[in-house]
Each structure stands twice: as structure tokens, then as C-alpha cells.
Amino acid sequence: MSAVYPRAMPAAPPRAWSTAVLALALLALVAASFASLPLKWGEFFTLQAVASIAEFLAGFAPPDLAPAFVARTAWATAETLSMSALGTLLAVAAGLVLALPAAGRFGRPARVLVRALLNVLRSIPELVWASILLIAAGLGPFAGTLALAAHTAGVLGRLFADALENAAPAPEQSLRSNGASAMAAFFYATLPQTLPQMLSYTLYRWENNIRAAAILGVVGAGGLGQMLKYHLSLFQMRQAATVILAMLLLVALVDAVSFAMRRALTR
Structure with missing residues (x-):
């Protein structure tokens, strides 16, 4: 019977x-x-x-639950939700358009220029965008919606471009080699790979935009934020407590819906 000798341990990888x-x-x-x-x-x-x-904190209790004020708060909640949804939808459309050249599909110069544009869009916070757009669009939710769309387009455009660049190129190349057009190969090979990831990014940014939309009202962009600023400036704490509770409920609802949708996408 031959003896069994222990094998030498492999050398440790060099540390960076x-x-x-x-x-x-x-x-x-x-x-x-x-x-x-x-x-x-x-x-x-x-x-x-x-x-x-x-x-x-004691001044916030109890919240103002008068029917007229609750109705106003509910309308502002719907306005905040609409701002976030429409702003996110516009950002998705712009992000998809900008992601294609940012992923290098139209050459290196276009990639560099579009990525620089995406950097500018997402480096400017929503509050700054809202302050700029309020001058052009006036007070109200329209400026807030555009501010959310501008900032989120920069974020989603970068994320979508990275997802497209990281997609496996073999399926699209196989379709192209068999005579498919570039657009058909993209829609049938690359886009299905990245679509679940893009949807996940979109839902996550929608969650963030709910919070951002509630804050944009502070600069006059409508919604719950504008109500909160108004009542806090007048030291009407009970009314402000009702608005804060509406914000919390809205964020919790959107978080739950977004979590359920992301979970369904990953099954």
C-alpha cells in the first residue's frame, strides 16, 4: 500500500x-x-x-382630522403621487433614448458627449432643478414634475447604459450574423436581457421620487411639501402633523407596491 502524502497548499494570491x-x-x-x-x-x-x-413634538398632537382639511390633504397627496409617477415616466423615456448612445452604440464621441450630459443632469439636485424651472414654468406641480424628470433621467440613463454595456453580446451577434437588422437584434436579444434590471431601477427611482416630490413643494412646486411649508411657517403644528402622516402613508404604500412588483419580476 503506497503512502498518501498531503498536497502542498496553493500559494496565497498577491494582495493588491x-x-x-x-x-x-x-x-x-x-x-x-x-x-x-x-x-x-x-x-x-x-x-x-x-x-x-x-x-x-407635543405641539403636533393631536393631528387635525377635520373633514375639510383631510380632503385638502388627500388632494395634495394625489398631486404628489402624480408628480412622482409622471416625472419618473418622462425620465424613463429620456433615459432609454440617452442610454443607447451612452452605451457606445453610436460611436465613442457620442458616448462621451451623452455621458457628460447624463453627469450634468444627475449632479444637479431636484431642488435646484425646481428652483430653475419655477422661473420658466411658474409655481405649481408642473415645474416639480419637470425637475424630477430632469434629475431622474440622468440617473436612469446612466444605469440603463451600464446595463446595456454589461449584457451578453453573443445573442445579438448571432441574430446579426443570420441576417437580422441591428434594431431587430437589439429588441429581440439585448433588450430582453436588460429589461428586468431596467424595471427594477425604475421602481427604485419611483420610490425616491415620491420622497423628493414631497420635498419639492417647499420651493413652491405643489403637493404635500407646499402644504407642509405653509403650515410650519404659521406654526400650525396640528395641520403639519396631518400632512406628515400623509407623507408617511404615501411612502409606505409606494414602498410596498414597489417591493411586490420587484419581487414578481425576480421570480
Whole structure:
């Protein structure tokens, strides 16, 4: 019987110094942030601060549940929901159009230019877009809808382009080699691969746009945010509490619907 000798262990893979350097840089950034910011934790937890917060929160109870005010809040909730849905829909259409050149399907120059445009669109926050568009479109939900569409188009265009670039090229190349046109090969081979991922991205951004639409009203873009700013500025805390509850219920409802739809897509 021949003796069985243990096999030598494989050599450990070489460690990348770039990972260690990046981790040290992040730790240094966190340490510098704590050192540079005037964080006053002691004052935050004093008895006076706790008493002031408790007194402020007590003003929100009980919420104003008068039928007329609840009806106004329900209308503002529907307006906020419509702003987010329409803004997301417009962003999906623009994102799909911009994703094709951003994925390199029309050459490198077009890819560079369109990706630069996407960077500009998504680097400007919704509040800034709303402040700019309010000058052109006036007060109301129209400017808020356009602001959501502009920012979200930059986000979804980048995500859609990355999904198209990461799709397996073999199915589309096989159809092209068998005589299919470029458009037919894209719609029958590449788009079905990326469509579930694109839908997931869209639903996630819709969740974010619900929250953003509720905030855009602060600058006059309508919806729940405009009601909240109005009542808080007049120190009408009970009415503000009703608006905040409507925001929470709307966000919870959209989160639940979006989660159910994403779960159905991944089955």
C-alpha cells in the first residue's frame, strides 16, 4: 500500500496594495470629517435640549382630522403621487433614448458627449432643478414634475447604459450574423436581457421620487411639501402633523407596491 502524502497548499494570491491604500484614505477622510466639524454631542443630550424637543413634538398632537382639511390633504397627496409617477415616466423615456448612445452604440464621441450630459443632469439636485424651472414654468406641480424628470433621467440613463454595456453580446451577434437588422437584434436579444434590471431601477427611482416630490413643494412646486411649508411657517403644528402622516402613508404604500412588483419580476 503506497503512502498518501498531503498536497502542498496553493500559494496565497498577491494582495493588491490599491485596496489597502483606498481603505486608509477612507479612514483618513472619516477622521478628518470628525475633526473639522463642530459636533456638539454634549449640548444635544442636555436636559434643556430634551425638554425643548419634547415641547416642540407635543405641539403636533393631536393631528387635525377635520373633514375639510383631510380632503385638502388627500388632494395634495394625489398631486404628489402624480408628480412622482409622471416625472419618473418622462425620465424613463429620456433615459432609454440617452442610454443607447451612452452605451457606445453610436460611436465613442457620442458616448462621451451623452455621458457628460447624463453627469450634468444627475449632479444637479431636484431642488435646484425646481428652483430653475419655477422661473420658466411658474409655481405649481408642473415645474416639480419637470425637475424630477430632469434629475431622474440622468440617473436612469446612466444605469440603463451600464446595463446595456454589461449584457451578453453573443445573442445579438448571432441574430446579426443570420441576417437580422441591428434594431431587430437589439429588441429581440439585448433588450430582453436588460429589461428586468431596467424595471427594477425604475421602481427604485419611483420610490425616491415620491420622497423628493414631497420635498419639492417647499420651493413652491405643489403637493404635500407646499402644504407642509405653509403650515410650519404659521406654526400650525396640528395641520403639519396631518400632512406628515400623509407623507408617511404615501411612502409606505409606494414602498410596498414597489417591493411586490420587484419581487414578481425576480421570480
